[in-house]
Amino acid sequence: MDTATDDRHSFGSRAKQAVRTLTPGYFALTMASGIISVGLELEGFHALSLALLAVCALSFLVILALSVLRLARFPADMRGDFLDPGRAFGFFTFIAGTNVLGTRLGMAGWQGTTAALLVVAVLAWVVLGYIVPWTAVLGRSERPVVKDANGSWFIWCVASQSVAVAAASIEPEAAPDWRAALALVAVVAWSVGLVLYAAVGIFVSLRLMTYPIRPQDLRPAYFVAMGAMAISVLAGARIVEMAGAPMVDATRGLVAGASVVFWSFASWLFPVLLAAGWWRHLVHRVPLAYEPGLWSVIFPLGMYAVAGIYLGRADQLPLVAAIGRAELWLAVAAFLATLGGMLWHLWATLLGPSMVRTGP
Numbered sequence: 001m002d003t004a005t006d007d008r009h010s011f012g013s014r015a016k017q018a019v020r021t022l023t024p025g026y027f028a029l030t031m032a033s034g035i036i037s038v039g040l041e042l043e044g045f046h047a048l049s050l051a052l053l054a055v056c057a058l059s060f061l062v063i064l065a066l067s068v069l070r071l072a073r074f075p076a077d078m079r080g081d082f083l084d085p086g087r088a089f090g091f092f093t094f095i096a097g098t099n100v101l102g103t104r105l106g107m108a109g110w111q112g113t114t115a116a117l118l119v120v121a122v123l124a125w126v127v128l129g130y131i132v133p134w135t136a137v138l139g140r141s142e143r144p145v146v147k148d149a150n151g152s153w154f155i156w157c158v159a160s161q162s163v164a165v166a167a168a169s170i171e172p173e174a175a176p177d178w179r180a181a182l183a184l185v186a187v188v189a190w191s192v193g194l195v196l197y198a199a200v201g202i203f204v205s206l207r208l209m210t211y212p213i214r215p216q217d218l219r220p221a222y223f224v225a226m227g228a229m230a231i232s233v234l235a236g237a238r239i240v241e242m243a244g245a246p247m248v249d250a251t252r253g254l255v256a257g258a259s260v261v262f263w264s265f266a267s268w269l270f271p272v273l274l275a276a277g278w279w280r281h282l283v284h285r286v287p288l289a290y291e292p293g294l295w296s297v298i299f300p301l302g303m304y305a306v307a308g309i310y311l312g313r314a315d316q317l318p319l320v321a322a323i324g325r326a327e328l329w330l331a332v333a334a335f336l337a338t339l340g341g342m343l344w345h346l347w348a349t350l351l352g353p354s355m356v357r358t359g360p
Contacts, residue, residue, distance in 0.1 A: 025090025
């Protein structure tokens with residue numbers, strides 16, 4: 001093997017390429033591990049929950065460091081992601097991942113850290129909420145825009161609802177002077193998330209009805225449609241549980257009733273998305289291999305479970321809570337399988353056999 005070929009297969013060159021091509025949506029790993037950790041903590045499995053919290057925190061720090069490194073070393077590639085409607089909405093996973101981590105840390109008594117992460121997430125939510133739709137969709141000269149709509153756009157809604165969840169989770173423990181502001185943030189973010197869900201749903205539906213649907217087009221990101229609905233349920237349940245505040249008191253009944261409707265719709269979406277996966281992988285035999293987008297499947301599974309548990313407790317719906325508890329273990333199994341696939345993928349990508357010299 002000559003020197004040039006050896007350099008291309010060295011660990012350094014592989015790592016450099018991995019950073020350069022890092023998907024903006026990788027914070028979905030943080031989201032998935034964090035929300036399953038929340039569910040396990042709610043059900044009393046503290047040791048397993050702490051293990052998932054460690055994965056959540058470590059993945060957040062590592063992906064954040066790699067993203068900053070990518071911005072510094074490969075700004076053109078990151079700028080290209082902002083212009084790509086298939087990847088740009090993945091940046092919203094940073095907001096959701098930040099809030100999921102903050103919410104879980106708040107359950108462990110780290111309310112100050114939750115508040116600090118919420119501030120970071122709100123700032124990112126405001127900035128990215130205007131930049132991403134403009135650079136990836138509205139600012140593009142290419143038309144029609146609807147042909148580029150895909151399931152990853154629902155992450156915008158997830159980010160909004162994650163702000164509502166984090167704000168609602170710390171409001172009861174906050175100083176009285178801050179409760180009204182946190183209630184306002186929670187209700188506004190919840191409302192914005194619902195409007196965005198409706199808008200994105202229209203765009204994605206138009207794309208599916210207007211253009212041919214190929215098996216390779218139904219990527220894991222479409223599961224975010226269920227995750228966005230499920231986190232809307234969780235946000236609503238947390239708002240219902242909030243301490244008294246003018247914004248909460250004015251909307252509590254509406255939020256409680258709407259959350260039940262949204263849980264029902266998320267439940268309806270579940271078999272639809274499973275059927276789409278069956279059609280893609282079993283009927284058309286698209287290989288099921290690890291890809292970062294698979295974390296966009298694990299997060300909705302965990303979120304649906306936690307949403308059911310919370311809604312069942314907040315609205316006294318024991319059957320809903322029981323469904324959430326049962327589905328939580330499906331999420332755990334799927335998480336472990338995907339984590340194993342990711343570790344194998346990282347080993348093959350960075351330390352695989354092709355790094356070994358097989359000739360002079």
